[in-house]
Amino acid sequence: MTSMIEIRGLAKHFGPLKAVDGVDFEVRQGEVLGFLGPNGAGKSTTMKMVTGFLAPSAGTIRVCGHDVSTEPIAAKECIGYLPEGAPAYPDMTPLSFLHFIGEIRGFFGAEKTRRIEEVVRKVHIESVLHQPIDTLSKGYKRRVGLAQALLHDPAVLIMDEPTDGLDPNQKHEVRALIKNMGRDKAIVLSTHILEEVEAVCTRAIIINRGRLVFDGTPAELDGKAPREVVRNRMDWVFRSLTTSEVTEKPGLAAVGGVA
Amino acid sequence: MKNLWSLSKRELASYFATPVAYVFIVIFLLLAGFLTFQVGGFYQREQADLVPFFTWHPWLYLFLVPAVTMRLWAEERKTGTIELLMTLPITLPQAILGKFLAAWLFALVALVLTFPIWITVNALGDPDNGAIAAGYFGSFLMAGGFLAIGSATSAITRNQVIAFVLSVVICFAFLLASFPGFTEFFEGWAPEVISEAIGSFSFSTHFDAISKGVLDLRDLVFFGSVIAFFLFLNALILEAKKAE
Numbered sequence: 001m002t003s004m005i006e007i008r009g010l011a012k013h014f015g016p017l018k019a020v021d022g023v024d025f026e027v028r029q030g031e032v033l034g035f036l037g038p039n040g041a042g043k044s045t046t047m048k049m050v051t052g053f054l055a056p057s058a059g060t061i062r063v064c065g066h067d068v069s070t071e072p073i074a075a076k077e078c079i080g081y082l083p084e085g086a087p088a089y090p091d092m093t094p095l096s097f098l099h100f101i102g103e104i105r106g107f108f109g110a111e112k113t114r115r116i117e118e119v120v121r122k123v124h125i126e127s128v129l130h131q132p133i134d135t136l137s138k139g140y141k142r143r144v145g146l147a148q149a150l151l152h153d154p155a156v157l158i159m160d161e162p163t164d165g166l167d168p169n170q171k172h173e174v175r176a177l178i179k180n181m182g183r184d185k186a187i188v189l190s191t192h193i194l195e196e197v198e199a200v201c202t203r204a205i206i207i208n209r210g211r212l213v214f215d216g217t218p219a220e221l222d223g224k225a226p227r228e229v230v231r232n233r234m235d236w237v238f239r240s241l242t243t244s245e246v247t248e249k250p251g252l253a254a255v256g257g258v259a
Numbered sequence: 260m261k262n263l264w265s266l267s268k269r270e271l272a273s274y275f276a277t278p279v280a281y282v283f284i285v286i287f288l289l290l291a292g293f294l295t296f297q298v299g300g301f302y303q304r305e306q307a308d309l310v311p312f313f314t315w316h317p318w319l320y321l322f323l324v325p326a327v328t329m330r331l332w333a334e335e336r337k338t339g340t341i342e343l344l345m346t347l348p349i350t351l352p353q354a355i356l357g358k359f360l361a362a363w364l365f366a367l368v369a370l371v372l373t374f375p376i377w378i379t380v381n382a383l384g385d386p387d388n389g390a391i392a393a394g395y396f397g398s399f400l401m402a403g404g405f406l407a408i409g410s411a412t413s414a415i416t417r418n419q420v421i422a423f424v425l426s427v428v429i430c431f432a433f434l435l436a437s438f439p440g441f442t443e444f445f446e447g448w449a450p451e452v453i454s455e456a457i458g459s460f461s462f463s464t465h466f467d468a469i470s471k472g473v474l475d476l477r478d479l480v481f482f483g484s485v486i487a488f489f490l491f492l493n494a495l496i497l498e499a500k501k502a503e
Contacts, residue, residue: 014502051346054502076348083346087339089269091276096269103265104347132276148343 003028004156004186005050010059011210012045019045021210022059029155032182034201034218035190038242042210043190044084047160050188051081063156077105080154082162086145090134094125094144097133098151105152119147122177138165146174150181157181159189163196175200194234197221208242262349266357267364274327274365287323287369291315295376307384312376313394313470317434317463320405325426327365328409329419331358332497337417341501355493359410359486366402370395390472397469400482401462405430407489414496417503430462433485437461 005027012020020042027033037043048054050061052072061068064078088097098119102112120126123143128136133144142165149157162178163171178187179200191197197204198218206214206221214221218234225233225240274280291312295301299311335341344354380386412426413419437458458464465478 048342048502053342053346073348073350076346079346081343081346083339083342085339087343089273089340090338091273092269096272100265100269101347104262104349106261106348 004064005188006060006062007046007050008060010046010049010061011057012042012049012054013057018210020049020056020207023207023210023212025205025212025215027156027186027188029186030183031203032178032187032189032201034197034204035188035207036192036194036197036204036214036238037190037207041207041242043207044160046207047081047158047188047190048083051079051083051158052076053083077152078155080149080152080157082142082145082149082159084160086142088133088141088144088148090132092133093130094120094133094136094140094147095129097144098147101148101151107152115151115153119150122150123147124173139167139170142166142170142174146177155185157185157187159187161191162189163191163193171196194232194238197234206238206241213241262353263357263360266349266354267361270331270358270361271364274361279326280365283323283327283365284369284372287319288372290319290323291373292376294319307380307386309376309380309386309391309394310471312373313398313466316398316470317401317466320402321430321434322427324366324402324405325409325412325423325430327362328406328413328426329422330413331362331410332414332493333416333419333422336414336501336503337419345501351494351497355410355490355497359406359490359493362406362410363399363403366406367399370399370402387472393472393474394470396474397466397478400469400479401466404433404462404482404485404489407486407493408433411489411493411496414493414500433460433462435461435463437464 003026005025007023007025010020010023011018023042023046035043035047045054049056050063050068052068052075055069061075063075066075066078068075088094089100092100095116098116099112102108102116107115120129123146125140125143125147128140128144133141136144142162146159146162149159159178163174166174175196178189181187182200182202189201201218204214204216204218204221205212214224214237221237222233224237229236294315295309295312299314301311304311332341335344345351349357377391380391381388408429409422409426412429413422415425416422438461465481468475469478
């Protein structure tokens, strides 16, 4: 159980706006961390800093023991990243796209072909391999993005809303895939769906206005809701931590439904 | 090195994935032919050289190079692939050079396809092929200068049309730098050193000598420095604007 991601005092300011304001957490191997928070809370910004896309205003990030600011290449080599919206070159086919990613990740010849075949099977994109990415459905695009992130079998996997826009079957498939990989990787995924946290995550953190407001297991998150709340208990906790609304109205009825 | 080639290869393939590359090459060849034979009076001059061909290259590049470079970074930013690219284990200089080299190779392909004009002039007379080779080399180098400007401007915006217009304007200023109307504007109030310095940044002045077959080290250094400077600027712009 070694720590694969270590974040200390992380901050990012855009002018006067403090998008991320002093965040600390660690992710160990074998953990699947659900990264929660309202829109604009700083989830994506944090992920962009961990993956080396944005430079932090303050604090340090170590991935696989490498400082992202001073050894960016070594850190990026051990990360697989699915950015928000799963961007990919629209003119390319998934196959040529994966060949490109493979070469950049240092695979050539038979090794490259083997890895591409393996990952294509894993995310089920066999049928669209020769179609321009531009013409693919949202679900397929997401899976191509996932294939790209998994190609080098990274020790650390970071996914910004991996199931956003997928239909229930696809969601189920992606969750099973994540759960399956969770044993030997450190995985961070952001999501708005709290059942997803319960289904795949071993731990959850909630960020609000750039600060951590919860860090614990899904069960602990669930346990924070009063006994009166029967349905959507996690939603209730989420709302009580990220808005002032819930705590001000002890009635609870509007939120979770009372038994 | 391997990374650089993978990046260039992908970029170059994307030119040919859409009709852009073919349209560009056909228009470049048609315009080059038209300007050389109709406007430049290739036959009427009765001289076996390619001066009327090379003379037009700065003007051809003025509009065609920005069309090649406008998508380089603007499209990466618009589709969000820049986030993917910059989180792959490559360095920023590799990413910039990879794209630039792809565009430069593409320009080389267009230039090489003008070879019938070289065959024509050799069939009609006995030209100085050394001078022609120098002209081609100079033209290629100048294309690099324009491409570097275009690449840097493309990083400023997510909008390809804005990138195109901006880089035409900047390239135009570099072309005109030595023209009387342009230098006179400075002569009235700026010290002579400054108006001369501005004039010395002119692409036309540096290319004129090369197009006549004179390879002067100073001209080569000039285009080399323009390329290096604008690619460096490209890196600064990307670093500052990639998050937007």
